[in-house]
Amino acid sequence: xVHYYTSKLEKIIGGxxxxxxxxxxxxxxxxxTLKAVKVTKVEAHGKQFRIWFxxxxxxxxxxxxxxxxxIYRKGQTWERxxxxxxxxxxxxxxxxxxxxxxxxxxxxxxxxRNHPKWGNVGPDPLRRDFxxxxxxxxxxxxxxxxxxxxxxxxxxxxxIGNILRIEALFRAGVxxxxxxxxLSRGEKIRxxxxxxxxxxxxxxxxxxxxxxxxxxxxxxxxCPRCSGTIESFRQxxxxxxxxxxxxx
Ligand SMILES: [Zn+2]
Numbered sequence: 001x002v003h004y005y006t007s008k009l010e011k012i013i014g015g016x017x018x019x020x021x022x023x024x025x026x027x028x029x030x031x032x033t034l035k036a037v038k039v040t041k042v043e044a045h046g047k048q049f050r051i052w053f054x055x056x057x058x059x060x061x062x063x064x065x066x067x068x069x070x071i072y073r074k075g076q077t078w079e080r081x082x083x084x085x086x087x088x089x090x091x092x093x094x095x096x097x098x099x100x101x102x103x104x105x106x107x108x109x110x111x112x113r114n115h116p117k118w119g120n121v122g123p124d125p126l127r128r129d130f131x132x133x134x135x136x137x138x139x140x141x142x143x144x145x146x147x148x149x150x151x152x153x154x155x156x157x158x159x160i161g162n163i164l165r166i167e168a169l170f171r172a173g174v175x176x177x178x179x180x181x182x183l184s185r186g187e188k189i190r191x192x193x194x195x196x197x198x199x200x201x202x203x204x205x206x207x208x209x210x211x212x213x214x215x216x217x218x219x220x221x222x223c224p225r226c227s228g229t230i231e232s233f234r235q236x237x238x239x240x241x242x243x244x245x246x247x248x
Contacts, residue, residue, distance in 0.1 A: 016091045024087075049061040049063075050112075067100045068101075073095075125192075138155065139180055140180065147176060150180055170242065172187060176242050215241055
């Protein structure tokens with residue numbers, strides 16, 4: 001989802017001069033400094049969008065559960081109420097609108113780096129600079145954490161949603177309750193491989209998710225691999241699903 005909009009935004013505002021307006025009173029005073037500013041890069045980092053400007057600042061957006069992007073040609077009617085717009089990025093031909101997002105910030109690179117919450121995101125497997133070593137290091141630094149929780153922790157790895165962690169652990173044959181310290185090297189490699197291939201499918205093949213979702217939504221039904229009964233339980237406040245027989 002994040003990467004999907006990132007590439008759409010890249011096409012529309014990447015390398016262009018844009019003007020930004022805010023629907024947030026606190027950010028209004030910044031508007032005069034964001035007229036005809038050049039966008040140098042649009043990137044996704046976990047579930048964050050980072051839109052970088054030529055002056056070294058960036059617009060950071062996090063949609064959380066309820067925010068969304070709308071991308072329109074100039075003059076086209078928005079499908080959401082204008083009062084829900086938190087930021088509007090205008091080019092000569094298009095408008096990219098952030099609706100309802102709880103996090104919209106203008107930061108310098110230093111401010112981002114030192115930000116305790118937004119600066120410390122774990123490596124994102126869909127980025128070209130993804131570092132397996134950094135992922136393993138951050139994972140191994142939390143030995144007592146159950147792996148099902150570790151995969152949702154954005155400081156360990158970015159961009160994994162609930163469905164994806166369930167399916168990745170199923171593919172890897174690893175039970176979500178296993179503590180990080182009990183995983184073998186081979187299991188970790190298998191798991192990361194599953195994560196990466198599922199993320200790529202999620203990105204390129206969103207509309208046919210049913211082809212790669214194997215146990216999500218199958219609680220109480222037979223496991224497609226061993227015919228055991230699929231179970232569910234809560235973990236880190238989220239519903240987790242696993243096969244207790246072939247995920248060990
Ligand atoms: Zn099974």
